[in-house]
Amino acid sequence: MRKAILFLVLVVLLFSLGCKAKQPSALRIGMSDDNPPFCSEVDGSLVGIDSDIAHNIIRILEIPYEISAMPQDQIEEKLLLGELDLGFVYIENKEDLNPDINYSIPYYEGTRDEEESEIYRYMLAMPKEAKMNDDIMAALEDLIHNGDLLSILQTHIY
Numbered sequence: 001m002r003k004a005i006l007f008l009v010l011v012v013l014l015f016s017l018g019c020k021a022k023q024p025s026a027l028r029i030g031m032s033d034d035n036p037p038f039c040s041e042v043d044g045s046l047v048g049i050d051s052d053i054a055h056n057i058i059r060i061l062e063i064p065y066e067i068s069a070m071p072q073d074q075i076e077e078k079l080l081l082g083e084l085d086l087g088f089v090y091i092e093n094k095e096d097l098n099p100d101i102n103y104s105i106p107y108y109e110g111t112r113d114e115e116e117s118e119i120y121r122y123m124l125a126m127p128k129e130a131k132m133n134d135d136i137m138a139a140l141e142d143l144i145h146n147g148d149l150l151s152i153l154q155t156h157i158y
Contacts, residue, residue, distance in 0.1 A: 025064065026063070026064040026065050026066045027058065027061070027063055027064070027065040027066070027085050027086060027132065028065075028066050028068070028083065028084045028085045028086070029054050029065055029066065029067045029068070029084065029085065029086045029087070029088075030067075030068050030069075030070050030074070030075045030078055030079075030084040030086070030087045030088070031046065031050045031051065031054070031067065031068075031069060031070075031075070031087070031088040032069070032070065032071060032072040032075065032088070033046055033069035033070075034071075034072075035048075035050075035072070035090070036048060037049055037156040037157055038050045038088070038090070038108075038122060038156075039051055039069070039088065041069060046067055046069055048156060049108070049122075049152055049153060049156045049157070050088040050122075051067070052152045052155070052156075053088070053107065053124075053140075053143065053149070053152060054067060054086075054088070056139075056143055056148055056152070057086075057136060057139040057140065057143070060139040060142055060143075061132075061135055061136070061139055068084075072089065072090065075087035075088070075089055075125065076089065076098055076101060076125060079101055079125055079126065079127050080098070080100060080101070080127065082127065084127075085126065085127070085130060085132060086124060086125070086126055086132075086136060087124070087125040087126070088122070088123075088124060088125075089103075089122070089123055089124075089125045090120045090121065090122045090123075091103075091120065091121050091123065092118050092119070092120055092121075094121075100127075100128050101125050101126065101127065101128060102125070102126045102127070102128055102130075102133050103123045103124070103125050104123045104124035104125075104136075104137060104140055105123070106121040106122055106123050107122055107123065107124070107140070107144075107149060107153075108121075108122040108153060108157075109121050109122070124136065124137075124140060
């Protein structure tokens with residue numbers, strides 16, 4: 001009888017190991033590539049402020065990643081569908097913030113060009129319930145506190 005119970009316990013344990021929720025193999029990052037100096041494509045690579053921030057966050061978190069370029073209006077949609085873990089967005093009005101998405105503090109606020117008066121807020125965006133949110137926010141705070149974010153902005157803007 002003991003052997004039968006032990007066998008059943010082992011079978012249950014083996015099946016429960018196979019039932020773990022699968023984590024994405026890499027942090028999936030989306031950014032718009034038509035918004036220099038924040039992000040643009042040069043020789044097939046994404047470059048700019050958003051790209052530099054993403055690479056610094058990845059360096060801090062030490063995890064694999066995939067960066068995809070897409071139109072700005074698709075980033076939040078893909079976050080909500082679970083197709084992205086992190087997006088780089090710019091928002092004109094605070095009223096435009098989606099309640100189902102977590103946003104960082106703005107890492108930059110300003111107009112998009114000299115002829116426009118609207119202020120845009122450049123922020124990180126993440127699905128509301130994503131497990132990595134706290135780690136990503138902590139990495140952004142590290143970049144702010146150690147001066148790396150200022151260095152990135154100075155390299156591309158000032």
